[in-house]
Amino acid sequence: MPAYDAILAAPMCTLGVRFTGDALTRLDYLLADAPVSTRLDARARQLNRELDAYWHNPAHLFDLLFVPRGTPFQLRVWHALMRIPAGKPMTYGALAKRLGTAARAVGQACASNPLPILIPCHRVVAASGVGGFMHAATGAPLDVKTWLLAHELNAGEGGDERRAD
Template structure:
């Protein structure tokens, strides 16, 4: 496995490749020793374009490690369009599961942003959780970047 750390508006992130597929996106910088491969360079470029508002979909080979159920959930997440959201309950109904199980799979998503678990909201539009260093603030940032309308009660208060 090889990796590449990069700067983003959310801080340092590290993307990892294994056998020609992306397998993880982690928050923070990786230890030295990573190697830039053509795939990791392409992933960095696409992430930069996403953060610059120039990309809405990722075109990268993915192979996240997880259970069969988690992979079904992650596949469903990739079908949520840019700038749109779904609820844990809607996904649970679609996949014949429970909202809690959907939330668990979202929390174990090894490729956040690329597999857009930030587009999944709780009942009544509640943000729920998020795996990034800043948690819900990071989720709010990503949804704002995509132009998602959040209920006024969920928008960040400025004082």
């Protein structure tokens, strides 16, 4: 397992976290049984609070410094992902059309996203079904994507009665 600054619990898995200075630079989905960090520094505590807010309200806007590293094209796709509202998935084709590119290129940029959840690549789906996730077409990655989509859709349909932030 790569070195992480913290491993945080999430409802559907655990999350490996890396920071560069004060900026969050990587968030990896890990197996649910990965050992969670018992001591968190201030950066990890803030991220944990922000994620808790998201687990309670999928429309939560993250208020922490995060810096994705990628190509100019990937950054353009990732910025577009952050404009997709929670509970309103968009197809790869629709996002590609909006960006003037190919659906496959959008899919590759989504799969290379270093900060899932904060940059919500799970909100991009295939024209017929969920599509892939994190360079996978089956297995645990798709289970995570399905959970995140259901979490956001259920909250949008009144499944989560808690107030917005």
